Amino acid sequence: MENYFEPRLSDDQLRAISSIGLAHMGDAVFEILVRGWLCAHGKATGKGLHQATIRLVCAESQAEKAERILPLLTETELAVFKRGRNAQVHTVPGHASRAQYGEATALEALLGWLYLRGEKSRINELFCKMMEETD
16 A cells, blocks of 8 residues: 555656646645644644745745745755746636746745655755745
């Protein structure tokens, strides 16, 4: 039986997943990290919790956070990031530019790739850097 809480896919398995598939996984990873961050920082109270989550997971916010970690990425991680940024997305939300949406998709693809490799400590390291200047 597989442990889907702690996946460890091989490089070949990861290459078989599309950039959109990696971003789909990374979107969930990022959202759960944000929700945990909000709870840990005492911001998980009242009806503003959902709005706080939305503000942090929107494409504009993700694009800004992606810029913070780019200098920290390894060559391999940067290749995955670029692969995600170049993914063929057909719809872009009205509140984000195509460039912001591409950066957000790239970040999500990287987080999905790291998660599926089982690299939770690396995800945490990057997430902490992303959240350093957040209120």
